[in-house]
Amino acid sequence: MELKNFNNSYKNKAVYILTIILSIAFIAFGYKLNKVDFALQEYSQSYKAEVVSINDITEEKIEYEYEDLSSTTIRFTAKITNGELKGTTVNASQYMDEIVAVNPKMVEPKDMILISSLTARSGVGEEWTFLEYDRTMAMVWLVVSFLLLIIVFGRKKGVNTIISLVFTCLAVFMVFVPSILKGNNIYLSSIVVSFFIIFMSLLLxxxxxxxxxxxxxxxxGGLFIAGILAFFISKVLNLTGIIDDDTMFLLMLNTEKPIDLLAILWGSIVIGSLGAVMDVSMSIASAMNELAENMYDKNFKSLLKSGLNIGQDAIGTMTNTLILAYIGSSLAVVLLLVANYGDKLLLFNLEMIVFEIIQAVIGSMGILFAVPITSLFAAYIYNMK
Known part of the structure; x- marks a missing residue:
């Protein structure tokens, strides 16, 4: 018994180390293979700065078409805190225009902000101008707190969760996204990255x-069903892939070999539903494993029935989770369209709305099919002598 446990421990450590090595190799090779350079437009460099004092606040009227709108200028002194100009004190301006619906908060002493040397509003020379509030440290603390909580509650598995999360993000942003920008087959890239995330995450x-x-x-199995459905539904619904201004701009990135927007929609559905399908599959497999180890008289039929019952509970919560996540991510757009479209028939046939609906529904269908596939396979595997 002790020898068996030792062999299992040795095997798990070997698989763990091998998975990490192969994951690093996959990401490094994928990035090198898909790395693409674009002729980027030059922008003025932004700098972090701390507001030292407010020097002056003025207001003026600006003629805009048929009405006069006010524009407030806040002149302040700021100390640059990074880059080659670190420690330099400069005079800068913040503009708050009435023509803009929502302006940022007026700067105050000790505020951490981003500034840049831009063309002055007068058109003569350059001036230091407020760009945005510096939110870097707040976001860093938020992410660090999240990771620490994962470790506190998950302990060893929490550490592995963070490692798998890092590899997942690297795979998406260093392999999947560059492969699309380079003009590679988006369907193939989506499948390869999805396979990598599934195997890497579950093995770790x-x-x-x-x-x-x-x-x-x-x-x-669940992801395969979702992918097939997404492909055929996009054809049946005559989708073009142009759901907003952002997708139109994608066509301009590579005019010689335009990006396949329908493939982008397909990849969005597959990658978007991956996490939820993985969660349901793992929950059923784990629960059935516990049942198989503790059942006095286990058999295929009883294990399958238990797996399907567990899956029924998971379906309700995960389907709600997936649909609510999609609604929440596009809530502002939904509110805007509902408020401005009196023709509801046209509204629910807009490609933007149709895509949101099929993304949520097909992702949920992937969960539905993952339940019987996992249950059937687990019942067979766990019943093997």
Whole structure:
């Protein structure tokens, strides 16, 4: 028994180390393969600065079409806190125009902000101008707190969760996104990155065992169904892929080989539903593993029934989670469209709204199919002598 436990421990450590090495290799090779350079437009460099004092506040009227609108100028002194100009004190300006619906808060002493040397409003020379509030440290503390809480509550698995999260983000932003910008096949890139995330995450979190195998099979099955449905539904609904201004701008990035916008929509659905499908598959595989180890008289039928019952509970919560996540991410757009479109028939046939609906529905269908696939495979695997 002790020898068996030692072998299992050795095997899990070997798989863990190998998974990390292969993940680093995948990301490094993928980045090198897909790295693309664009002729970027030159921008004035921004600097971090601390507001030292407010020097002057003036207000003037500006003629705009048929009305006069006010413009407030706040002149202040700021001390640059980074870059080659660190320690330099400069005079800068913040403009708050009535023509803009929402202006940022008026700067105050000790505020941390971003400034840049831009063309003056008068058109003569340059002046230091307020760009944005510096939110870097607040975001860093928020992320660090989140990661610490994962470690506190998850302990060893919390550390592995952070490692898998880092690899997932690197795979998306260093492999998947560059591959699209380079003009590679988006369908293939989505599949490869999804496979990598599934295998890497589940192996790091649970090791190489039956439970992980069942979760992987269920995940791949649910994702395969979602991908097939997304492909055919986009054809049936005659989607073009142009759902907003951002997608139109994508066509201008590479005029020689334009980005396939329908493939972008497909990739969005697959990548977007990946996490939820993985969660359901792992939950069912883990619960059925506990049942199989503690069942006195286990058999395929009883294990399958238990898996489907567990899946029914997971379906309700995860489907709600997925749909609410999509609604929340596009709430401002939904409010704007509902408020301005009196023709509801046209509203619900706009490609922007249609895409949001099919993204949520097809992602949820991936969860639905992951339940029986995981349950069937787990019932077979756990019943093997």
């Amino acid at each position: 979190l649970n090791g190489a065992n039956k439970k992980t195998l069942c979760a992987i099979v269920g995940n791949l």
